[in-house]
Amino acid sequence: MAAPEQAPDAQEERAVGCYVYGILPGDVEVSPDARGLRDGDVDLVRHGRIAALVSEIRTGSPIGRPEDLTTHQRLLDEAAVEVPVLPLRFGAVLTSREAVEDELLAANHDQFLAALNEMEGRVEYVLKGRYEERAVLREILAEVPEAARLREEIHGRLEELTRDARIRLGEVINQAISSKREADTQRAVQALSGHAVATVLREPTHHEDAVQTAFLVETEQRQQFEKAVEEFAREWQGRVSLRLLGPMAPYDFVITPRPGG
Structure with missing residues (x-):
């Protein structure tokens, strides 16, 4: 058997x-x-x-x-x-x-x-911000003449007749957002770095991201840092939606060897 x-x-x-x-x-x-x-x-x-x-x-x-x-x-x-x-x-x-x-x-x-x-005595916070779509578009149309011209060119016309202009408008808007992101990230770092001992700029994860920055903060300064973020958020109200994550472990400030490596 x-x-x-x-x-x-x-x-x-x-x-x-x-x-x-x-x-x-x-x-x-x-x-x-x-x-x-x-x-x-x-x-x-x-x-x-x-x-x-x-x-x-x-x-x-x-x-x-x-x-x-x-x-x-x-x-x-x-x-x-x-x-x-x-x-x-x-x-x-x-x-x-x-x-x-x-x-x-x-x-x-x-x-x-x-x-x-x-x-x-240190913890990490991550500040994430995303542009309010209508607000950032209004800024771009007011600041970038080519964007305003292309928007006028395609307004009310069929998509198949304005395909090239629509593609170009998308490129111009993305370039403008990228420039704004760089400037706004620096504004955020300048406003908050006085309450932190180090910062790390993170790569954007969405095309409308305004800021993604990690801050290393002294535990004794947590309350002051959080208050500073609240004040900064009021300046951007209606323009950028901000979220503060933390306190958390210092993921962006520590590099550990791979186990067994």
Whole structure:
């Protein structure tokens, strides 16, 4: 009688790895109710004066759902309000706790410790702004003669008869928005950099983005920074819609080695 077909290797299915969220000072403690990816227990792997924030995860389980990224960021952002944090890239998995200690912590101990000292008492904020479409179009038509001429040329005429003019108008508007974005980003940085210790300009993610800038802020200056953003937002009311994200871990100000790399 033929032997029954074997199920997939159960041991392989149950294999677990160690998911790493970020690097913290070695003397911190994790809240007992902290939950990680897939509602897993969160723990610390320590080495010397640093520690890795980790949780177990099944190695055969794909990582990348929106809730996975949200959990990754939530844990780091909550920790960053209390202690310095070095975020690791989303999706960092090592084979075991021993690998985390040997390949990540021991191999980079001094570099991580220096970076943690630099981030002590600092958090990140990200300022995002998007132009109000009608407002920015009015500005462009008033400031760019070619845009106004092309708009008049196509007004009330069939699309197939004005295709070239419409394409050119789109190009002119995009160029004008790009110039405005550069100028407005500098305005935002000048208005807020006095309340921050560093800034990083982010690439736009939408063609109507007015500003995307990360600010590294002293924890003691958080209230003043947030108030300054509120005042700046009033200046742009009706022109640019602003959102302030944070406080969060310093994603834009820390570069950590890839685990195992």
